[in-house]
Amino acid sequence: MRKLSLLIIIIAAASLFTIGCGGDESVSKTSQQESAVSVQVSVKALEGPIAETPIILTSAGQSADVKMIESLLKKGGMEYEINEVLDSSGLGEARTLVIAIGGSSKGLGAAGIDAEDEIDRIDALLKEAAAKGLTIIGMHIGGEGRRGELSDKFIKASVEFVDYLIVVEGGDKDGMLSGIAAENDIFMSRVGSIVDSYGALKKAFP
Amino acid sequence: MKRKHISAIIILIGALIVTFYSGRMFLSMYQEEPIVTGPGVSSVVKLSTYFPGLEGSYGDTDVYIMKGREPGGSTLVLGGTHPNEPAAYIASVVLIENVVVKKGTLYVIPRSNRSAFTHNDPQEGAPQRFYIETPFGERWFRFGSRATNPVHQWPDPDVYIHAASGQQLSGSETRNLNRGYPGRADGTFTEQVCYAIRNMINTEGIDLSIDLHEASPEYPVINAIVAHERAMPIAADVAITMQSNEVNIGLEPSPVNLRGLTHRELGDSTETFAVLMESANASQGRLRGRTDEALVLSGVDPMYEKAADLGRLFVPYDENGHPLEVRVARHLFGIESFIISMSSYDGNKAMIVSEIPSYQNMVSRGVGAYLLPVE
Numbered sequence: 001m002r003k004l005s006l007l008i009i010i011i012a013a014a015s016l017f018t019i020g021c022g023g024d025e026s027v028s029k030t031s032q033q034e035s036a037v038s039v040q041v042s043v044k045a046l047e048g049p050i051a052e053t054p055i056i057l058t059s060a061g062q063s064a065d066v067k068m069i070e071s072l073l074k075k076g077g078m079e080y081e082i083n084e085v086l087d088s089s090g091l092g093e094a095r096t097l098v099i100a101i102g103g104s105s106k107g108l109g110a111a112g113i114d115a116e117d118e119i120d121r122i123d124a125l126l127k128e129a130a131a132k133g134l135t136i137i138g139m140h141i142g143g144e145g146r147r148g149e150l151s152d153k154f155i156k157a158s159v160e161f162v163d164y165l166i167v168v169e170g171g172d173k174d175g176m177l178s179g180i181a182a183e184n185d186i187f188m189s190r191v192g193s194i195v196d197s198y199g200a201l202k203k204a205f206p
Numbered sequence: 207m208k209r210k211h212i213s214a215i216i217i218l219i220g221a222l223i224v225t226f227y228s229g230r231m232f233l234s235m236y237q238e239e240p241i242v243t244g245p246g247v248s249s250v251v252k253l254s255t256y257f258p259g260l261e262g263s264y265g266d267t268d269v270y271i272m273k274g275r276e277p278g279g280s281t282l283v284l285g286g287t288h289p290n291e292p293a294a295y296i297a298s299v300v301l302i303e304n305v306v307v308k309k310g311t312l313y314v315i316p317r318s319n320r321s322a323f324t325h326n327d328p329q330e331g332a333p334q335r336f337y338i339e340t341p342f343g344e345r346w347f348r349f350g351s352r353a354t355n356p357v358h359q360w361p362d363p364d365v366y367i368h369a370a371s372g373q374q375l376s377g378s379e380t381r382n383l384n385r386g387y388p389g390r391a392d393g394t395f396t397e398q399v400c401y402a403i404r405n406m407i408n409t410e411g412i413d414l415s416i417d418l419h420e421a422s423p424e425y426p427v428i429n430a431i432v433a434h435e436r437a438m439p440i441a442a443d444v445a446i447t448m449q450s451n452e453v454n455i456g457l458e459p460s461p462v463n464l465r466g467l468t469h470r471e472l473g474d475s476t477e478t479f480a481v482l483m484e485s486a487n488a489s490q491g492r493l494r495g496r497t498d499e500a501l502v503l504s505g506v507d508p509m510y511e512k513a514a515d516l517g518r519l520f521v522p523y524d525e526n527g528h529p530l531e532v533r534v535a536r537h538l539f540g541i542e543s544f545i546i547s548m549s550s551y552d553g554n555k556a557m558i559v560s561e562i563p564s565y566q567n568m569v570s571r572g573v574g575a576y577l578l579p580v581e
Contacts, residue, residue: 062459063457063458064433064438064441064442064445064456064457064458064459065457067438067439067441067442067457067459068442068445068446068457070442071439071442071443071446072446104458104459105426106427106432106458106459106460106461106464107458107459107461109461109462109463109464110435110459110460110461110462110463112462112463142456143454144454144522145429145430145454145456145520145521146456148426148520170454193449193450193452194445194446194449194450195446195449195450
């Protein structure tokens with residue numbers, strides 16, 4: 001009886017081990033191959049200037065990407081103001097709204113707001129900017145790292161309102177951003193790196 | 207009855223042998239690995255110089271000072287805040303053994319939480335040491351714990367209340383150096399180490415403080431810089447520089463309501479530009495498979511490859527893993543970029559530092575090529 005119990009325990013343990021360590025190799029390799037393929041959606045390229053200064057720069061999602069865009073604007077000598085938590089009453093004399101798209105839980109914490117409040121702010125701001133005739137330029141420069149549940153909320157809340165979208169290509173591997181741009185007839189530039197994004201931004205100005 | 211006595215004696219002897227050997231293994235973690243003083247080191251002082259209360263304790267650790275001939279800005283690099291994050295420690299050792307400062311002063315504390323090097327985390331199955339091949343033979347380094355050794359600070363409270371803010375965290379965080387800032391002279395052992403580091407920054411007027419870390423691949427803030435708001439313009443510049451050189455790194459602001467961390471407290475309580483850098487370390491993650499020296503060195507882990515396929519990670523993960531030399535190279539590239547960026551941001555804080563191994567050289571030649579022979 002003892003030997004039988006021992007045998008059953010050994011078989012059960014071996015089965016568990018096999019399940020635990022066993023190979024979905026074919027599954028994981030397949031999904032690995034799938035994830036390596038980037039989705040390409042054709043989008044409308046920007047052919048000439050559509051924006052004018054002064055620029056007001058804000059964030060959609062409170063990531064520090066807005067600071068990197070500020071650094072590029074400063075180095076490029078462009079005239080701008082920055083307000084990461086700009087509300088719809090603060091557009092002032094700006095003629096172009098540049099919005100840095102991408103969520104950061106640390107950034108939201110730093111600003112003392114939650115994701116839902118941030119979405120409400122962006123929604124009101126973008127609607128007001130459109131009503132006032134401002135050119136709206138969206139920049140997603142964080143690549144793959146600035147995608148995921150939190151960032152995607154801000155992408156969905158903002159991209160359809162922009163006139164021109166600049167994306168560092170790692171952030172659009174699944175074609176989500178270019179899909180929204182194509183659907184909404186938005187000009188879009190895919191660039192290789194954040195430094196290239198400044199060239200794409202500059203193209204929008206005379 | 208006699209048989210029972212014999213069994214009891216055998217079990218007792220067995221227990222004593224296990225206790226003896228495990229005790230020896232535990233105590234062996236107190237032996238410090240050699241760090242070779244490089245050509246650029248002008249002096250080595252103890253942290254207790256800045257807070258005598260630490261003198262003679264396991265909180266008292268070496269501060270390596272590399273002073274240039276020309277006065278200029280100053281930078282502090284903290285390695286070993288969490289000794290289970292080896293790239294942070296090794297990057298600081300590479301600085302000590304290689305770097306020459308021509309203008310300004312570089313301070314490096316490789317074992318910021320020295321006590322945490324004297325044990326590793328129970329039930330994690332982590333190796334005690336890892337070995338790096340060099341042209342002169344093998345060098346060894348300890349893989350320690352995230353927290354101060356309980357031998358040096360005990361017991362943990364049920365709830366850790368951060369003294370400066372009243373923030374509540376789980377009790378074990380009371381031994382986490384990166385939750386204890388700005389520290390207190392009359393606080394816990396860990397808080398006293400924090401206090402000494404803060405005093406050092408204030409006493410020396412250190413312009414830039416870089417706290418090196420690693421994070422598990424499933425943690426959202428990874429391959430990233432976290433910067434205090436005053437340091438943000440410099441950090442943005444560094445992130446752009448690194449990304450332009452195809453080193454993918456994110457930038458995150460230091461939350462004002464997350465207290466006790468270097469990037470918040472050192473930025474608030476001193477004049478330093480406070481930043482923290484993270485690289486990807488599978489050997490401290492929760493999803494890892496076999497935890498051994500190979501994992502520490504190569505970062506190759508089939509479990510993390512699967513997690514990446516399932517979209518559960520915040521860094522790309524494939525069969526190449528995240529090798530130690532790449533993680534160290536990222537930190538060194540970040541440090542060099544910060545020094546250059548600070549120098550152009552404020553000419554009064556300019557530094558000229560040479561012999562930091564380049565990213566490409568560190569990745570292609572490996573860490574061992576930049577470690578000196580132990581005499």
